[in-house]
Amino acid sequence: MKREQVMASALAAAFTADDAAPQRLIQIVGETLRAQWCELTVATRRYEWSAPGRRIADRAHCSLSSDPEITIALAPASAMLTAQQWQPLLVLLEPLAFTEAAESAQRLRNDAVHRLDDARWHASVDMAQERRDLERHLHDGAQQHLVALQLAVAMADHQDGDSGGEQRRDSVRSKLDSAEQVLVATARGVLPHTLAAGGLNGALHSLTGPALSVRAELPRLMPAVESALYFIALEAVSNARKHAKGAQISIDARMRGGRVTVSIRDDGPGFIVDEDGIGGLSHLAHRLEAINGDVDVQSAPGEGTRVTASVRY
Structure with missing residues (x-):
């Protein structure tokens, strides 16, 4: 055999x-x-x-x-x-x-999921530390300067009876009060109240304005994810209003196929996208990269603009 x-x-x-x-x-x-x-x-x-x-x-x-x-x-x-x-x-x-x-x-x-969770956790910790550092710097620096300016204006009240000067001082005081409120709110958490309280859904719906529509159907997400996606949307809307005045703007946010995606579109004049493909959003794209996300900008002259930010979740 x-x-x-x-x-x-x-x-x-x-x-x-x-x-x-x-x-x-x-x-x-x-x-x-x-x-x-x-x-x-x-x-x-x-x-x-x-x-x-x-x-x-x-x-x-x-x-x-x-x-x-x-x-x-x-x-x-x-x-x-x-x-x-x-x-x-x-x-x-x-x-x-x-x-x-x-x-x-x-x-x-499973290993990839664990690494992603670790990356998100570290990103959240890093961002929390950044917020604490910013709070300290604002409290010790800018806020004290504003208080000093307010005192200077108050002293001028007793030294100058000119009616025109009074009007100017009132304007300065109003601006100082507004600036201080913004700084205090920022120092308390960096995140807008609507984002901290209502999550990404609430924050996106708060972006009211002419020719802006929002459709957001998302659960509460990790703070680092909500923050990164919100500021991308905020920047995209701001850019559209600045460079495509009068254009219709729409925001669509949803979770599908294990990814959270926020898309911002406008029917403005469009532009030629840089080679990096993120249209000047690099400072925000880095925040997304830290949590395994990405941002893509699609635009061309005469075709409007679409900004899509996406994070695996």
Whole structure:
């Protein structure tokens, strides 16, 4: 009986006895073919067998399947069979290889999800630290200067009775009050109240104005995600109002296929997009990149502009 037939019979017996684990199969192959050494690769796993006390000579390799990967290596090379002669072994290993390939793919997906979660967490921590630093700088710097200016105006009230001067001082006081309110609100959290309280949905709907429509259907998201997408939308709307006055602007925000997407469109005159493809939004694009997001700007003269920001979630 030929050696491949003997091997096929031994493999069949192992399968019948429910003893067809890869390590057992490679042992059967090695002993049947009187090999010195044998290595079996099944998808992402490797199994090795060697005969006791034998020196490993030259080796030969044979690919039994490429998808999923199944390969066998033997020493000495003279013990190697043809791909056709390995069919009995392939029949036993293919189901295991498909299972292992699927499990390996799932492990990779899980690892990717964990890395994404870690990146988002670190981004949130970094942004929280930035907000605390900004709060301290505003309190210690700009806010104190505003208070000093208010005191200076108050002192001028007692030194100048000119009616025109009084009107100018009233205007300065009003501007100072407004500036201080903005700084205090910013120092308390950097994020607008509508975003902190109502999430991205509420913040987008608060962007009221002529020729602006908003459709947003999103759950509450991580603060870093909501903040990054909101400021992209805010910048896109601001640019449209500045460079495409009177144009119709629409915002569409939704979650689909594991991604949160915010799209801002206008029917303005359009423009030629820079080579980077983000139309001057690089400072905000970096914030999206930190949470595995991206921004894309599509525009051309006479065709309006579309800004799309997207984050996997």
